[in-house]
Amino acid sequence: MNSNPRTPPVERREIVSWAMYDFAHSAFGTLVVTFIFSAYYARSIATDPIEGAIWWTRAVNASAIITALIMPVVGAVGDFGGLKKRFLLIATAVCVALTAGLFRMGPGDAWIAALVFVGASVAYESLQSLANAFLPELSTRENMGRISGLGWGLGYFGGLLCLILALGMVTAWLPEAGGLNVRATNLLAAGWLLVFSIPTFLFLRERQPRRRASFGTYVRMGFARIGDTARDLRRYRQAIRLLIARLVYNDGLTTAFTMAAIYAAAEFGMETADLLVLGIVVNATAGASAIGFGFVQDRIGGKRTIAFTLVLLMVATALAWFARDRTMFWVAAILLGLMVGPNQAASRALLGSFVPRSKQGEMFGFYAFSGRLASVLGPLSYGLILGATGSHRWAIASIIVFLAAGLLLLLRVDEEEGATMAAEGAPAG
Numbered sequence: 001m002n003s004n005p006r007t008p009p010v011e012r013r014e015i016v017s018w019a020m021y022d023f024a025h026s027a028f029g030t031l032v033v034t035f036i037f038s039a040y041y042a043r044s045i046a047t048d049p050i051e052g053a054i055w056w057t058r059a060v061n062a063s064a065i066i067t068a069l070i071m072p073v074v075g076a077v078g079d080f081g082g083l084k085k086r087f088l089l090i091a092t093a094v095c096v097a098l099t100a101g102l103f104r105m106g107p108g109d110a111w112i113a114a115l116v117f118v119g120a121s122v123a124y125e126s127l128q129s130l131a132n133a134f135l136p137e138l139s140t141r142e143n144m145g146r147i148s149g150l151g152w153g154l155g156y157f158g159g160l161l162c163l164i165l166a167l168g169m170v171t172a173w174l175p176e177a178g179g180l181n182v183r184a185t186n187l188l189a190a191g192w193l194l195v196f197s198i199p200t201f202l203f204l205r206e207r208q209p210r211r212r213a214s215f216g217t218y219v220r221m222g223f224a225r226i227g228d229t230a231r232d233l234r235r236y237r238q239a240i241r242l243l244i245a246r247l248v249y250n251d252g253l254t255t256a257f258t259m260a261a262i263y264a265a266a267e268f269g270m271e272t273a274d275l276l277v278l279g280i281v282v283n284a285t286a287g288a289s290a291i292g293f294g295f296v297q298d299r300i301g302g303k304r305t306i307a308f309t310l311v312l313l314m315v316a317t318a319l320a321w322f323a324r325d326r327t328m329f330w331v332a333a334i335l336l337g338l339m340v341g342p343n344q345a346a347s348r349a350l351l352g353s354f355v356p357r358s359k360q361g362e363m364f365g366f367y368a369f370s371g372r373l374a375s376v377l378g379p380l381s382y383g384l385i386l387g388a389t390g391s392h393r394w395a396i397a398s399i400i401v402f403l404a405a406g407l408l409l410l411l412r413v414d415e416e417e418g419a420t421m422a423a424e425g426a427p428a429g
Helices: 012-035 037-045 049-081 084-104 110-132 144-173 177-196 198-203 215-231 233-268 272-300 302-322 326-353 357-373 377-389 392-410 415-424
Strands: none
Touching: 012 037, 012 084, 012 110, 012 144, 012 177, 012 198, 012 233, 012 272, 037 049, 037 110, 037 177, 037 233, 037 272, 049 084, 049 110, 049 215, 049 233, 049 357, 049 377, 084 110, 084 177, 084 198, 110 357, 144 177, 144 272, 144 326, 177 198, 215 357, 233 272, 233 302, 233 326, 233 357, 233 377, 233 392, 233 415, 272 302, 272 326, 302 326, 302 392, 326 357, 326 415, 377 392
16 A cells, blocks of 8 residues: 555556566466476376376475465565565576476476475465565555456466467477477476566565665564564454465365366366366456456455355356266366456455555465465365375365355454554554
């Protein structure tokens, strides 16, 4: 919320360049996590598809735990030192390098591929958290939904364009020998992030004052700021309630996206080209709905928007569970796409309306914390049920439980109090 007269005014190109960062990093989530590398890992890199799916969930869990542990401190240090943009640059560079490294992974490289993926995923989640922390200072409560929705929408359209290019690489442009056509999509993801993040680093400004200190001082102050927040939880109680609710419902969403390609391949025999077409359709619907629902959120509020999407996401998961042919699965996937974009955009914007200026990096670090913890229980449950039953169908049913529990927790969030507390910077009486 750009109310301090000493900070530079927000320009339109800065908002667009910030939203373009969602466009830039979307390739990793789309190509690596969801639609291509995850299925390639289970099918071709691992020695057995079931074992590969289980190890994939463990790699997702490992990256989630690491990100959850480091991001609140990194965010707090970024707030204290005015280092959010610098940290964003470092995380981007690491993600680009390690994602490109996945190109070299092939059959028999299951362990090293999992380790490289964990490193790339930690960097990917870190850069999302750091970019998110700029949202409150680029927007007001009246337009935060639209700006967040613009970012998510561009992100999904970025993923859509990547999938179209990847489809050409997989089906026509590159040879299949050695999995080159599939492995090369990792280079596409790395290059996409590298190129399209340039506007962000050119135009996005760091508004927190820079404090120069030693590394030890930065770390001590990071933990001290988290301690201050913990001692004054009442001031941030609505943000914490939202983070807890999101931790649970995002567990379901994360599981749906990380296992979608594997589920579609196992239950409906979809090949890589089929999965790419599925991804193109899902990203197109998610991008359009994220932008459209941004205007809806600014009118009806973030809490109602999130609740509405969770109900329909449960319906989508139930359809995928009952589906016995590709047609019904396609209906479920499209409904999932229509609701997941608005859910993610509204969650980010609602937290942004609860965040005081001095706590942006820290609170979005906790946002990453809740998001990555949400990558633990869901995939873990999926893997355990899959290992016990050998059935992906029973495993996917667990997603509904997380979505329903998250919705119940969301009902405890008081949106008006949270926004008032952020604006006033004082605890409720």
